[in-house]
Amino acid sequence: MNNCPCGSGTPYAACCEPIITGVRPAATAEELMRARYSAHVGVQVDFIFNSTHPEHRQGLDRQSTQSWAENTTWLGLEIVATAQGGVDDSHGEVEFIARFREKEEIRAHHERAQFLREEGRWYFTNGSMVRPQPLVVNKTGRNDPCPCGSGCKYKKCCGK
DSSP states (O other): OOBOTTSSSSBGGGTTHHHHTTSSOOSSHHHHHHHHHHHHHTTOHHHHHHTBOGGGOTTOOHHHHHHHHHTOEEEEEEEEEEEEOSTTOSEEEEEEEEEEEETTEEEEEEEEEEEEEETTEEEEEEEEEOOOOOOOOOOOOTTSBOTTSSSSBGGGTTTO
């Protein structure tokens, strides 16, 4: 029993394979996102192309996509959040992180992907990269209460 590359914990044959092979359409935007990730793992470029909305296929290079998928070690998919994209919706957004190794460097692709459902089929339309939030450092003064919650002054607690 091989688990699906999408990380659902379900066997591939019961998860993404029926969507990729056309046995059934994805019921939700998240299902399509998971299937697209699994298609990258399996280098199934036709599915990646066909699951992209026809109006958004311009510039999609099958050969480059295939080469990238073949030369990448896929490490996992994390679904961060979804907005709409359910069985009764026509639009959806899936925020995800796809982790992979490329040229011996581990990378993470963090994106908010947009999906559209037309005539009962979900399609990927476009995505935008999610940039890391800036690190906010709160400076604690020596006489301020310690941020650890001890009730002591910072200089007598964690600020030693």
